[in-house]
Amino acid sequence: MVDLPALLISVSFLGDTKPHHRRRVLKQAINQLPEATRSRVYGLSRGTAEHEVDAVLGPNSHTVMVGDEEVHVGLFTEVARINHSCRPNAYYRFSERRLTMEVVAYHAIEPGDEITLSYVPLETPSPVRRQYLKSHWGFDCTCPLCTGPTPDLDESEAWRQKIKSLRETIANARSEGFYHDAIVMTEEWLMFGEWDMQPPLMAAYYDTLADLYFLKGDMVNATRHARMAVDEWVRLGSVDDEGLEKARVFLGRLLLEASDGRHRRG
Numbered sequence: 308m309v310d311l312p313a314l315l316i317s318v319s320f321l322g323d324t325k326p327h328h329r330r331r332v333l334k335q336a337i338n339q340l341p342e343a344t345r346s347r348v349y350g351l352s353r354g355t356a357e358h359e360v361d362a363v364l365g366p367n368s369h370t371v372m373v374g375d376e377e378v379h380v381g382l383f384t385e386v387a388r389i390n391h392s393c394r395p396n397a398y399y400r401f402s403e404r405r406l407t408m409e410v411v412a413y414h415a416i417e418p419g420d421e422i423t424l425s426y427v428p429l430e431t432p433s434p435v436r437r438q439y440l441k442s443h444w445g446f447d448c449t450c451p452l453c454t455g456p457t458p459d460l461d462e463s464e465a466w467r468q469k470i471k472s473l474r475e476t477i478a479n480a481r482s483e484g485f486y487h488d489a490i491v492m493t494e495e496w497l498m499f500g501e502w503d504m505q506p507p508l509m510a511a512y513y514d515t516l517a518d519l520y521f522l523k524g525d526m527v528n529a530t531r532h533a534r535m536a537v538d539e540w541v542r543l544g545s546v547d548d549e550g551l552e553k554a555r556v557f558l559g560r561l562l563l564e565a566s567d568g569r570h571r572r573g
């Protein structure tokens with residue numbers, strides 16, 4: 308699913324402008340939208356905020372980067388209809404080149420199943436998650452995981468911790484030169500991911516393995532995984548995906564090194 312922004316507002320405008328002026332400008336911007344978009348925007352009004360603009364933007368907007376680390380607040384009226392779940396079946400990403408918000412499924416979603424996103428990074432522990440959802444989004448989470456049996460939540464928390472520490476250990480092993488151990492743990496990371504929620508993005512998984520095999524000096528496996536990473540990023544399909552760009556550059560470098568090696572030997 309791809310959604311266009313109804314509004315894209317620079318955070319410096321929001322921070323530097325007096326509240327009454329900010330609300331007036333934003334209301335003007337909303338009122339100038341085409342009628343169908345305008346009514347979708349006003350239809351998003353939630354909560355008890357005194358001012359209509361705040362009731363629309365507060366619980367519905369997303370932070371996105373435009374330009375060099377320029378923080379913006381975007382209002383995407385379709386994405387704004389998607390609820391949070393602590394065990395989501397999709398994630399979102401912003402395409403700066405197209406100025407669109409894309410919702411991508413982690414795995415096949417059955418007809419009739421609700422599409423859900425996580426409004427917080429997946430590894431965030433439960434108390435921090437709840438606190439963030441309350442303070443930033445103004446709600447107490449009632450997703451199936453939070454309202455389901457306690458052992459399920461406990462198991463999920465253990466999973467999050469395990470993945471977090473596994474990632475940290477992989478990074479440490481890499482920086483200390485234990486590439487083989489890092490490769491074994493990366494494979495474990497994939498197994499854990501599949502066990503609980505959704506696998507880590509396969510593209511990121513292949514990227515990690517390509518990098519580790521390269522550092523280990525195993526060019527065959529490095530190139531094989533770098534190719535798989537590029538294919539996966541392409542399959543995930545974003546024109547300005549940083550991951551795709553990086554994976555292509557890395558594969559190019561590996562191919563160049565392989566061909567230099569052949570020339571030197573020949």
Ligand SMILES: C[S@@+](CC[C@H](N)C(=O)[O-])C[C@H]1O[C@@H](n2cnc3c(N)ncnc32)[C@H](O)[C@@H]1O
Nearest residue numbers: 366367387388389390391444446447448449450
């Ligand atoms: C971006 S909107 C999501 C769509 C909204 N439910 C709708 O019908 O348009 C965010 C609001 O949805 C509600 N919401 C989303 N996820 C929730 C969850 N897991 N538990 C409770 N409320 C949730 C909260 O009221 C929150 O402020």
